[in-house]
Amino acid sequence: MPDRPEIRLGEYESARLGLEQLTPRDVDRLHALQARGCLTLYPERTGWRFKADATVGVLGLDRIRLVIEPKFAIPGTQLMSWLAYALGAPIPSTARRWTTSPDGYADLVAAALLEQCEKLVREGLRRDYVRRQNLEPVLRGRLDVAAQATRRYGQLDQLHVRTFDRETDIWDNRVLATALKVALALTTSSELARALHGIAGALPHPATPDVALRALDRTRYTRLNARYRPAHTWARLLLRGGGVTDLLTDRGTAAGGLLLAMPALWEAVVRRLATETVAPHGGHAVPSSGRTGITVRGDVGNTSTFRPDVLLSCPGRDTAQRTLLPVDAKYKRYDRHGVSAADIHQLLTYSAGYTPGDAPSAVIIHPQPGGHAHRTLDVGSPRGRLGSIYVLGIDTHALPEQATEWIRSALLQ
Missing domain, CATH: 3.40.1350 (Trna Endonuclease; Chain: A, domain 1)
Known part of the structure; x- marks a missing residue:
């Protein structure tokens, strides 16, 4: 878990940052966010002046962590309730005070995802037929004649077979594993990190965030996977760095940041x-x-x-x-x-x-x-x-x- 000095401020508030607190990579990243209207960064004689706009959340930089709290309109006690309402998701049990965790918004969203993943695991993860091509000691499924002839040269001690079994290694579950991995990088709570790591063990191997987001964009909900919709909603929020389709106009930031544009x-x-x-x-x-x-x-x-x-x-x-x-x-x-x-x-x-x-x-x-x-x-x-x-x-x-x-x-x- 990250262990960096934390600077907290409210939306529309500003803070002074020393020259030694920002690396060149941090400056480039903040300027990119400034171009999207999330914040303002301008140089001063002895450092930098950072001003938050109508954006709340957490941004993990190389040497510091910036935590921007809701101050203007929606109080921290109700932010998760209003966010869940906007997303059409059930209000999580984590809809509590922003200040109950040192990381505020990031921990609350991670806990909301954890709550939905635990519910899915208790009910039983969805399984679907997955096509595999394996090397087996006995015939199982369909024999791959071409692979057997060209790779085993007629030997029958190992068989190239094609199987089609019901497994949990499907995209409905893999995107959740990817989001849990991103949440682990964001949280500063050791208790929450243990719970995220534990539930991740019940899911298949994660994909990369870009691949998982493309899979989420292709997902269509039916009666078979409708119960995954709330979990996918929080997963999408984490993978986009704070934004969801039709909620934010930008795509958020890379892993390590979770920012939410309040006007959107x-x-x-x-x-x-x-x-x-x-x-x-x-x-x-x-x-x-x-x-x-x-x-x-x-x-x-x-x-x-x-x-x-x-x-x-x-x-x-x-x-x-x-x-x-x-x-x-x-x-x-x-x-x-x-x-x-x-x-x-x-x-x-x-x-x-x-x-x-x-x-x-x-x-x-x-x-x-x-x-x-x-x-x-x-x-x-x-x-x-x-x-x-x-x-x-x-x-x-x-x-x-x-x-x-x-x-x-x-x-x-």
């Missing part, structure tokens, strides 16, 4: 919240691209588009015709300051493009620790009303499932 997490949360809010009333989410997209043509360069984070299709009150409602996730403290002019312009474009002309409207959903809140922005002009923007603040101290009912009641009002 909040967008995933809002997509599920909005969809579950309108589902009981016959509503559902629809794509905001293609024929339903807002496009800009004729400018220099490629065609640009306006895409809300969620576009809801809701039944009309008085007619059979359905109406559209654009919803945008904003990872901003709109409980402390007003909505920016850029966001107002963006939401007015959505309302003009999707909602009825007599009642243009759009919704902003932002995190608000400590309680729910909502307000309505009425945008007018000398020629009349331009639209309404509903600003909803979601209490991130509560469980995410409790927010859907509040959103539903707020929108009905």
Whole structure:
């Protein structure tokens, strides 16, 4: 397990690093993360200034470990609950305080994977038919005549056979073994490391992370392997360095780091919240691209588009015709300051493009620790009303499932 000095800070906070604390390899790696918008690193006269953006997690460098704690919107007590909600995974028993382990987020995700792997081992790992080509003393399976003639020259003391047996050495299990190996490199808890090592012994040999990720991307879930979905979800999170498909735009970092982009997490949360809010009333989410997209043509360069984070299709009150409602996730403290002019312009474009002309409207959903809140922005002009923007603040101290009912009641009002 790594034994390096630890530097802890919160998202949007900064820390000074000495010249001796960063190797040239570390500087290159941090600059690569800076290009992805995860952090900022700039030189000072006597060292470096490291500033975390809207990113939390752990980053293991050559000489130090950087731990970035959630401070802005989602408290450490609830981060795993909101993350599990965004991923559609069951809330792990590790959904506890960030500070209960020295490594915080990395240990919690590793423990969530461990919990799912232990459950699969107790229930019995899935087996499937695997084709093998072996050298056996007796005939078993099908004789490989060509190999027997060219390699054994007619001798029958050893037989080249092809077998097709049910084994646990399949990709559903191998990707979990690979993720457990990555988790072992991240955790600093000796107890957790022993448990990870123990459960890894019940799984087949791991593959490389790149090969395992490609296998996960090819995985299709049926009734035979549906119970593997939660374990694969946490495995994918570890193998991508903190990101999952449709959650992060980047691919994370190499082994040794586990970073989570909080704006992307909040967008995933809002997509599920909005969809579950309108589902009981016959509503559902629809794509905001293609024929339903807002496009800009004729400018220099490629065609640009306006895409809300969620576009809801809701039944009309008085007619059979359905109406559209654009919803945008904003990872901003709109409980402390007003909505920016850029966001107002963006939401007015959505309302003009999707909602009825007599009642243009759009919704902003932002995190608000400590309680729910909502307000309505009425945008007018000398020629009349331009639209309404509903600003909803979601209490991130509560469980995410409790927010859907509040959103539903707020929108009905």
